[in-house]
Amino acid sequence: MQNHGLGAWLSTRRQKNPEKVALITGDGRSMTYRKLADLTDAMSGLLWHRGVRRGDTVAFLGENSPEFLMTLFGCAQLGAVFVPVNTRLAPPEIAHVLRDSGARVLLHDAAFGERVRPLVDDAGLPHLICTDGQATDDPGTDHPSTDDPEPDAAPGLREQLRTGLRGHVDVGVGPDDPAVILYTSGTTGKAKGAVLSHGNLTWVSLNTLVDYDLVSSDVALMISPLFHAASLGMGALPILLKGGTMVLEQGFDAGRALELIERHRITMLSGVPTTYQLMADHPSWAGTDLSSLAKLTCGGSAVPSRILEAYEARGLSFSQGYGMTETSPGATSLAPAMTREKQGSVGLPHFFTEVRIASDADGTVAPRGTVGEIEVRGPNVFLGYHNLPEPTAAAFTPDGWFRSGDLGYLDEDGYLFIADRLKDMIISGGENIYPAEIEDQLYGLDGVTGAAVIGIPDAQWGEVPWAVLTVIDGHEVTTEAVRAALDGTLARFKLPKRVVVIDELPRTASGKIRKADLRARFGG
Structure with a gap:
């Protein structure tokens, strides 16, 4: 095998754990690692047939689904670059992502058809594929869809997988090759594409495995969109790398999340403080069996005391952390055992990552307890901004540390505390x-x-x-x-x-x- 990036992951899992359940969809259907790997092979063949080659970009506009992951790993097999698009963006914002990335293909859920069709000519897209939300049957299986096709839509993904060229395409890919472009809102009015390599995403997955103690028996409820760096880099990818199971949700509803935790014996859940607050405030909170939960991770901002107390009363505690898209995204993590002792901190650097506080633009290290700019170095730090050499150069210090643009300090034990946001984000x-x-x-x-x-x-x-x-x-x-x-x-x-x-x-x-x-x- 020539592929030494993400493109090799599912074929390896298919060999090691073919009948293990990889995914459970919102309607309760399950998909084994064998089926997911087979569909991904078919996807890579389809994209190859559509002219996608090493270095080309493929965009995806849709909710959490097997199709999202098939496209990601199908691109990885070809050495192509996957561009997930935030489903909440307005049409002009979507158009910017498509134009800037130079996407050759856009796969989209049927719900976004009206939004994207007018953008095709403007963005110069050679191919538009509607996922139709049902591409979960084995390629070639005669199983007609019960869904009516979207009027005027391009042929659905299921049909194209059946009729297109199939078979695994093995392309040489290395850790330093681009894998994903994630667009992050720009400080100057335009979103910038952060380019993450196969190595970046592998190392952030390893950081997650080490610092959050993931095991192959973990069942993760994915309520956050996979197009976000945290949900992808510290949720889906480490779970698949370890051979765990994901329950894919296409949105968040507190009551349904509680129901799924009990039904599927969820062990791992990631979210933001709002997520956990809405669950704790839901009428079903007190009566839901949460005994399976072992790993709760929270990012975005510090967890308020009220939420900590509500979960501690149920015997649960949080891992908190700090990061950004450019660090794939994890930079630090606070272990649950330290939640109270170091309350307000975002923790220690991840296992394979370094964090320092700089007192000036040249990277002079500030003394412990002194506020300065947070800088990050490690194999999870991105390659740079897509087609933006000057912002990329400005994002790094002369000695190679990434400038976060955030202010903070390290206490005497090396724990990071955020002081302010330099960029007003x-x-x-x-x-x-x-x-x-x-x-x-x-x-x-x-x-x-x-x-x-x-x-x-x-x-x-x-x-x-x-x-x-x-x-x-x-x-x-x-x-x-x-x-x-x-x-x-x-x-x-x-x-x-x-x-x-x-x-x-x-x-x-x-x-x-x-x-x-x-x-x-x-x-x-």
């Missing part, structure tokens, strides 16, 4: 929101002369974006009008929760808006 329900992206749109609205977007604490989402504006005298701007104007241009989770108009935005001597002043004024 807002984290709302686990989604990263960059104010510049919203501000760029706000400046295009009639009457707006100044705009600043800030994160305001929210009991449910952790933070929500507020827009603080200055406008032309006599011009009236309302929250409803601004949200309506931006809806369809930005994803809805990025729309300002509230719009406030003030006389003058506070600025530094150089003219930069003092967002800290605005956060202090409006409750941030």
Whole structure:
């Protein structure tokens, strides 16, 4: 075998554990490692037949599904690059991802057909494939679909797998070759594609196996979208590497999540504080059997004491952590045993990762307890930003450490504490929101002369974006009008929760808006 990347994983699992259940779908169907590997081979053959070659990009717009994983690993077999698209993006944002990545093929769930068809010509896509959500039968099996095809859709994936060329395509792939491009909201208004290599994703999986004690008997409930770095790099991939089982959900509902935990004896669950809060507040919480749960991981922001207490009362505790898309995404983890002793910390560096605090741009190491920029080094740190050499160079120190853009400090025991976000990023329900992206749109609205977007604490989402504006005298701007104007241009989770108009935005001597002043004024 020439493939020494992710493309070899499923064929190896098929050999070692062919009848082990790899996936359980939302409707209760199971798929063994043999079937998943066979379908992935068929997918790689289909993509090859569509002209996909080493280094080409293939985009996927859809919810958690076997098709998502088949496409990811099918691309990996060919040395092609997988580009998962956030399903919450607005059409202009999707178009940017497709154009910037240069995707040759877009696979999409039927639900997104109307959204993507107008973008095909604009993005220059040679091939569009509708997954139809049912590509879980063995290739070649005569099992007609009971679903009506989407009107005017391209032939469904199931049909193309049956009629296309099949067979495993073995292409030489190494650890340093690109595997995935994950688009992260840009600080300058455009999303940037973070390029993760096969080695990056392998090492972050190993970090997860080591620091979270994953075992082959683990059953993970995947309620977070696989297009997010955390769900992919620290959820799906390590589970498949270890030979565990995933229960794939296409969305999160607290009551259903509790039901699935009990039904499938879930051992592993990942989410953000909002996820765990909604579950603890659900009427079924007290009566649900949670005895199988052994590993709860939480990211996005610190777990509030109220949530810690609710889970501790059920004999459960959390592993918390810190990271970003560019680190695949794990950088640090806090073991459950240290949750109370080091409350507020995001933990120690992952096993194969290093973290330091720099006091200046040259990477001078700050003393313990001193706040500085958090910098990360390790085999899980990304290759760079797609087709953006200058931002890539700026993201690294002269000696090769990744500049996170976040401020923090290490205590005397080496535990990391986050002090502030240097880039003003807002984290709302686990989604990263960059104010510049919203501000760029706000400046295009009639009457707006100044705009600043800030994160305001929210009991449910952790933070929500507020827009603080200055406008032309006599011009009236309302929250409803601004949200309506931006809806369809930005994803809805990025729309300002509230719009406030003030006389003058506070600025530094150089003219930069003092967002800290605005956060202090409006409750941030």
